[in-house]
Amino acid sequence: MHNVVFVLGPPGSGKGTICAKIQENLNYVHLSAGDLLRAERQREGSEFGALIESHIRNGSIVPVEITCSLLENAMKASGDAKGFLVDGFPRNEDNLQGWNKQMNGKAFIQFVLFLSCPVPICIERCLNRGQGRTDDNEESLKKRVETYNQQTFPIIEHFKKSELAREVKSERPVDEVYADVVNVFNEANKQK
Numbered sequence: 001m002h003n004v005v006f007v008l009g010p011p012g013s014g015k016g017t018i019c020a021k022i023q024e025n026l027n028y029v030h031l032s033a034g035d036l037l038r039a040e041r042q043r044e045g046s047e048f049g050a051l052i053e054s055h056i057r058n059g060s061i062v063p064v065e066i067t068c069s070l071l072e073n074a075m076k077a078s079g080d081a082k083g084f085l086v087d088g089f090p091r092n093e094d095n096l097q098g099w100n101k102q103m104n105g106k107a108f109i110q111f112v113l114f115l116s117c118p119v120p121i122c123i124e125r126c127l128n129r130g131q132g133r134t135d136d137n138e139e140s141l142k143k144r145v146e147t148y149n150q151q152t153f154p155i156i157e158h159f160k161k162s163e164l165a166r167e168v169k170s171e172r173p174v175d176e177v178y179a180d181v182v183n184v185f186n187e188a189n190k191q192k
């Protein structure tokens with residue numbers, strides 16, 4: 001049974017940055033759904049490359065069958081780990097239902113880390129991210145924020161209702177955000 005922590009928040013809220021630090025220090029394996037999709041987009045012979053690229057440029061969400069299989073394969077390939085940080089997923093109802101169907105009995109959601117950050121700061125961060133991404137531009141970001149507000153925030157609300165969400169405000173400097181995130185993980189692992 002894979003132990004999973006979903007890491008959610010608007011684009012630019014710091015999910016990848018924080019997950020990398022957690023992976024380094026707390027023995028969780030970081031799986032960025034976005035990175036897995038970008039790798040699949042480039043993979044020689046992938047039948048989903050064009051579909052993934054159009055969703056990424058559009059800030060829309062790739063069908064869960066594709067993303068969930070990439071995540072499950074990555075967890076299988078990773079071998080034993082204290083847990084998996086599933087970064088940037090689930091992003092909508094289709095993702096959540098698809099995960100529940102495909103991963104039922106195979107994964108346990110320990111909790112959901114929600115990095116909350118004002119949108120203008122998020123946009124600024126993405127525009128300065130400098131990773132040469134095809135979706136870090138004004139046009140794509142506008143759509144990504146709309147997708148986040150319309151489709152992803154309701155998923156966060158769902159996890160809040162089931163008392164699985166742990167919110168950390170992430171407009172502060174990385175070290176301050178990370179210190180609070182460590183406390184959330186320590187608290188969650190104490191309860192195990």
Ligand SMILES: Nc1ncnc2c1ncn2[C@@H]1O[C@H](COP(=O)(O)OP(=O)(O)O)[C@@H](O)[C@H]1O
Binds near residue numbers: 010015016017018173
């Ligand atoms: N707390 C923070 N303060 C300032 N910049 C940050 C902070 N967290 C992340 N960043 C920067 O903002 C950009 C987006 O961070 P990233 O971790 O990629 O966010 P996400 O994965 O949520 O899109 C990166 O350039 C990163 O270095």
Ligand SMILES: O=c1ccn([C@@H]2O[C@H](COP(=O)(O)OP(=O)(O)O)[C@@H](O)[C@H]2O)c(=O)[nH]1
Binds near residue numbers: 056057061135
């Ligand atoms: O589970 C996922 C994760 C990402 N994406 C797509 O990949 C893009 C980039 O996601 P990522 O998490 O890398 O963006 P970030 O929030 O880190 O800026 C999203 O806008 C979506 O188009 C998706 O469709 N499903």
Ligand SMILES: [Mg+2]
Binds near residue numbers: 015016032034088
């Ligand atoms: Mg990211």
